[in-house]
Amino acid sequence: MNIILFGPPGVGKGTQGVKLAQTNDMVHLAMGDLLRAAVSEKTDLGIKAKTFMDAGQLVPDDVVIGMIESRIVLDDAKAGFLLDGFPRNVAQAKALQTMLAEHGLDVDHIIFMFASNEALLERLCGRLICSACSFGFHRHYSPPKTEGICDQCGSALYQRADDTEEVISQRLEVYVEQTSPLLEYYGDDEVFCKVNAEAGLEQVYEALLTAVKG
Ligand code: AMP
Numbered sequence: 258m259n260i261i262l263f264g265p266p267g268v269g270k271g272t273q274g275v276k277l278a279q280t281n282d283m284v285h286l287a288m289g290d291l292l293r294a295a296v297s298e299k300t301d302l303g304i305k306a307k308t309f310m311d312a313g314q315l316v317p318d319d320v321v322i323g324m325i326e327s328r329i330v331l332d333d334a335k336a337g338f339l340l341d342g343f344p345r346n347v348a349q350a351k352a353l354q355t356m357l358a359e360h361g362l363d364v365d366h367i368i369f370m371f372a373s374n375e376a377l378l379e380r381l382c383g384r385l386i387c388s389a390c391s392f393g394f395h396r397h398y399s400p401p402k403t404e405g406i407c408d409q410c411g412s413a414l415y416q417r418a419d420d421t422e423e424v425i426s427q428r429l430e431v432y433v434e435q436t437s438p439l440l441e442y443y444g445d446d447e448v449f450c451k452v453n454a455e456a457g458l459e460q461v462y463e464a465l466l467t468a469v470k471g
Contacts, residue, residue: 264370267381272393283337313427
């Protein structure tokens with residue numbers, strides 16, 4: 258099974274995507290995680306991407322499209338993949354369509370997760386992420402059992418450099434301008450559905466499970 262998960266920053270794509278991918282034996286391919294890995298390894302691509310990420314802007318299409326294509330052809334993606342944060346604009350969606358056709362691949366579910374702006378802001382401001390497995394926590398709403406440590410894998414948690422008020426508002430603007438047109442692009446697709454992500458973690462996860470089983 259191959260899934261595209263998209264929606265605004267802070268809606269829970271990462272947290273829910275990791276879990277959904279684990280349950281369905283799919284590889285979780287989060288564009289943001291791939292980029293952050295390139296940044297911390299200081300590859301040429303990572304150095305180029307960092308400027309855009311720090312400013313809350315999208316990294317140029319040619320960079321991210323190349324990265325995702327080289328990733329979906331690897332063996333571990335053959336059993337299925339969940340794309341989290343890609344595509345993020347219509348040009349990327351078109352490139353993805355072409356690339357999947359070239360590799361004889363299909364998408365089984367395109368899921369749009371949504372929540373109110375207030376919920377997104379609250380989530381992003383208190384967010385903590387696992388440095389190893391990307392599992393998400395929140396300082397107030399879903400704190401880890403031990404401060405600073407991931408409940409799932411025991412690795413250290415960190416706050417993302419772009420989870421500051423200024424960069425968050427820029428990312429939300431970029432979402433409205435560049436990513437939200439995907440709703441129209443995918444809206445009529447027979448595998449498209451919307452999931453309300455305003456509720457608690459368990460409830461949203463149940464809604465996602467229903468979406469992929471339905
Ligand atoms: P995320 O972890 O999904 O919130 O992404 C963090 C940052 O990585 C974004 O604010 C962008 O700068 C960059 N990024 C992630 N996915 C993409 C994409 N599909 N296209 C361009 N830039 C991206």
